[in-house]
Amino acid sequence: MSIALLVTMLVCFAxxxxxxxxxxxxxxxxxxxxxxxxxxxxxxxxxxxxDKFPLAAxxxxxxxxxxxxxxxxSRRLVDFAKSIVGGVQGGLPMTCVLTCMIFAAVSGSSVATxxxxxxxxxxxxxxxxxxxxxxxxxxxxxxxxxxIIPPSIPMILYGVSAEVSIGELFSAGFGPGVLIGGALMxxxxxxxxxxxxxxxxxxxxLPLSSAAIDLAALAGALASFWLGNRVLGPLVAGGNAxxxxxxxxxxxxxxxxxxxxxxxxxxRLREALLKRATFAxxxxxxxxxxxxxxxxxxxxxxxxxVFYAVIVGMFVYREVRLPxxxxxxxxxxxxxxxIMFIIANAGLFAYLITRAGIPEQIGTFLKESLKTRxxxxxxxxxxxxxxxxxxxxxxxxIVLAPILAPVAAHFGIDPVHFGTIMVVNLALGMITPPxxxxxxxxxxxxxxxxxxxxxRLLPFVCVVLACLLVITYFPPLTLALRDLVYR
Numbered sequence: 001m002s003i004a005l006l007v008t009m010l011v012c013f014a015x016x017x018x019x020x021x022x023x024x025x026x027x028x029x030x031x032x033x034x035x036x037x038x039x040x041x042x043x044x045x046x047x048x049x050x051d052k053f054p055l056a057a058x059x060x061x062x063x064x065x066x067x068x069x070x071x072x073x074s075r076r077l078v079d080f081a082k083s084i085v086g087g088v089q090g091g092l093p094m095t096c097v098l099t100c101m102i103f104a105a106v107s108g109s110s111v112a113t114x115x116x117x118x119x120x121x122x123x124x125x126x127x128x129x130x131x132x133x134x135x136x137x138x139x140x141x142x143x144x145x146x147x148i149i150p151p152s153i154p155m156i157l158y159g160v161s162a163e164v165s166i167g168e169l170f171s172a173g174f175g176p177g178v179l180i181g182g183a184l185m186x187x188x189x190x191x192x193x194x195x196x197x198x199x200x201x202x203x204x205x206l207p208l209s210s211a212a213i214d215l216a217a218l219a220g221a222l223a224s225f226w227l228g229n230r231v232l233g234p235l236v237a238g239g240n241a242x243x244x245x246x247x248x249x250x251x252x253x254x255x256x257x258x259x260x261x262x263x264x265x266x267x268r269l270r271e272a273l274l275k276r277a278t279f280a281x282x283x284x285x286x287x288x289x290x291x292x293x294x295x296x297x298x299x300x301x302x303x304x305x306v307f308y309a310v311i312v313g314m315f316v317y318r319e320v321r322l323p324x325x326x327x328x329x330x331x332x333x334x335x336x337x338x339i340m341f342i343i344a345n346a347g348l349f350a351y352l353i354t355r356a357g358i359p360e361q362i363g364t365f366l367k368e369s370l371k372t373r374x375x376x377x378x379x380x381x382x383x384x385x386x387x388x389x390x391x392x393x394x395x396x397x398i399v400l401a402p403i404l405a406p407v408a409a410h411f412g413i414d415p416v417h418f419g420t421i422m423v424v425n426l427a428l429g430m431i432t433p434p435x436x437x438x439x440x441x442x443x444x445x446x447x448x449x450x451x452x453x454x455x456r457l458l459p460f461v462c463v464v465l466a467c468l469l470v471i472t473y474f475p476p477l478t479l480a481l482r483d484l485v486y487r
Contacts, residue, residue, distance in 0.1 A: 005030045005353065020338065023395055024345035030352050042348055049347020049398075050340050052160050053299060058153050059336035060302030064283075064309045065107030066328040069116035071313020071320045073280040077102050078120050080214055080277035083206040085185070090192025091201040092128055093138050094185045096121045100142040101181045104149040105284030106305060109335070110430050113146035114139060114441040122446050130197055134456045136446035140438040141460035142184060144427045147393070149177035151287065151298060153339070154393050154426065158419045161401035165416070166298050167291060171485050172420045175477040180424075180467045187463050210276055217278040218285060221259055225289070228255030249295045256286070264316055279312045292485055339394055346398040354402070366407050373411040377472050380404060381425055385465075388429025392437070396426050420478045424468055432461060 008029045012022035031037055068074050081098040085091050096117065103113050118139040125135035147154045150170030159166035192198040232255065233248030260282070263269050273279065286308060287301045296304065313320035320328075370376040387396055401422065408418040430438040433454060443450055471477060 005349070020342040020345050020392070020395070023342070023349045023399075027345060027348040027352055031348075045348045045351045046344040049344050049350075054156050054160050054166055055340075055343065057151070057156055057299040057302035058339055059332060060299075060306050061107060061151055061153060062109055062112060062335050062339075063328065063332035064302065064305035065103075065109055065112035065116060066332050067306065067309035067313055067320065067325075068103070068106060068280070068283075069112070069119070070324045070328045071309060072317045073277075073283070073309065073312060074099075074103060074116040075120055076275075076277040076280045076317075078117065079206055079275075080211055080281065083208055083211040086205040087202040087208070088189070089201065090189045090198040091205075092121070092125055092198055093130065093135075093188045093192065095201075096125070096138055097142045097145075097181055097184045097188065100139075100145050101149060101177065102281070102284065104146040104152075104177065105288060106151070107146055109153055110143045110146035110427065110438050111335075111441050114143040114438050115445065117143065118442055118445040122442070126446075128198065128201060131456070132446055133448055133452045136442040136448060136453050137456040137460055138184075138188065139445070140431050140436070140442035140453070141457070141464065142181075143438050143442075144431055144464065145177055145181055147427045147430070148173050148180065148424055150174070151291075151301065152423065154397055154423045155419065156298065157343070157394055157397045158401050158422060161398050162405040162415060162419060164405075164419055165486075168416045168482050168486055169419050170288075170291060170298065171482045172416045172478045173423070174481055176420055176424055176467070176471045179470060179477060180464055183463050183467050184460070187459070191459075206276075213272070214276050214278045214281055217263065217273060218281050221256055221282055221285065222289075224255040224259035225252045228252035253290075253295065270316075274317065279316050283308055283312070342392060342395050343398060346395045350399050350402060353399075358403075362403055362407075366404075367410060373413065374473070376407070376411050377413070377421070380408075381421070381468065381472060384422060384425040385428060385432075388426040389432050389436075391429070393426045393429055396429070397422060414475065414479060416482055417475050417478050421468075421472055424464075424471055428461065428464060428468070431457065431464075 005026045009022050009026040012025055017025070028042065031039070031042055078095065078099050081102065082091065082095040085094040085098055088094070099117050099121070100113050103117055107113050107116070118136075122132075122135050122139055125138070126132050146152075150173045152170070152173055155169040155173060156166055158164065159169050229248045229252030233251035236247045236251055263273060263278070283305065287305050290296045290304065291298055291301050310320070310325075314325070366376065366379070370379050384396075384400075387400070401419070404422070405415055405418060409415060430436050433439065433450060439450060439453060439457070443453055446453075
């Protein structure tokens with residue numbers, strides 16, 4: 001049966017059938033010809049694959065990212081990042097990387113990051129004299145951070161597939177995300193110096209004091225939450241041990257909301273902040289602070305992100321109208337449906353290969369062939385890099401995580417560290433031909449063909465590969481924050 005599944009899937013790939021349909025067709029062929037399972041088992045397993053509470057976060061994070069693009073939030077994040085790094089030579093492409101890092105802290109999707117930030121920065125880069133294909137390659141690679149810096153849809157999928165804490169995976173993504181973002185910014189800076197690009201990147205940027213105002217307002221929000229959580233909350237609870245945790249969280253949130261209301265209600269404050277990124281920057285702070293503070297789960301955080309994006313877009317920045325809201329909902333439904341369809345078909349595929357004993361056979365082969373931890377990590381990285389070129393990231397994680405995670409545990413590799421390695425490696429598939437979704441998105445925005453972007457892409461891929469080796473063989477980079485928060 002395993003050979004039939006593989007051959008069917010490869011034939012579908014050869015005829016350019018989409019990944020989700022290819023996996024589904026292979027699974028149905030395997031059921032029909034090589035098992036005695038009733039046909040009702042197929043829809044049952046497909047439903048079981050998507051009937052998981054953490055997966056509810058996926059459509060909401062996608063919707064939050066689309067609302068950020070529609071509501072002017074992404075544009076203000078670009079202005080904020082440009083005010084920080086835009087003053088140096090090569091500051092505009094560095095702004096692209098920094099903005100993608102910030103946007104990644106909300107969207108969870110690299111494709112959404114590509115469209116939201118690329119629609120603003122790719123034309124700006126071209127206007128400042130950067131080669132069109134280089135600008136598109138930079139945007140495609142920078143948007144990869146959207147699935148590494150939490151919240152991350154592939155991390156949610158890995159957590160569900162390998163039964164690993166999603167909160168711990170999220171905390172583990174910060175170190176690798178900052179490493180890759182910093183490496184890309186350094187590479188961009190050196191490239192611009194060598195090529196003589198970007199001498200006028202600082203034109204029309206907001207002064208650094210503008211970013212300082214945003215950060216000061218952000219510090220006020222954090223101080224308000226801390227005041228409510230640490231000072232006022234215990235007073236409200238009155239020393240009741242059972243109520244103190246809930247009371248401190250609620251009072252902290254109340255103080256944060258009160259601070260937000262003051263900023264929007266006082267006319268002078270609102271006018272001063274309306275053109276800045278203060279309200280946009282509060283979004284990742286609320287989401288990630290709430291998750292790590294124990295106020296809400298990652299799935300609940302996705303819903304809060306949507307509500308916050310609607311409030312800021314419609315009532316603060318006032319750039320979202322009902323027609324734009326409808327279009328954002330429509331795009332989000334389509335994107336979420338595609339991912340869920342992939343998950344459903346991959347769930348049936350994974351069920352059949354598990355029933356056939358393939359995971360155990362692969363696990364035994366890897367244990368016998370790769371004798372040490374280091375060789376296992378090197379072999380897995382090489383295999384995942386090739387797989388990521390041809391199979392969509394979500395499908396790869398759902399199928400491979402249950403197979404590889406137990407073998408990684410056999411070699412003493414922390415499951416959170418291994419999950420981060422898988423996500424970072426498979427994310428490279430989003431920027432490598434022939435099926436890199438980020439490449440297609442960036443080419444669409446830049447209005448170029450795929451063959452034009454590839455030569456400019458290779459140096460960026462090498463930078464990310466170097467960072468992947470550091471992430472793989474230096475676990476503290478990934479696990480230090482996790483241990484600080486959860487241990």
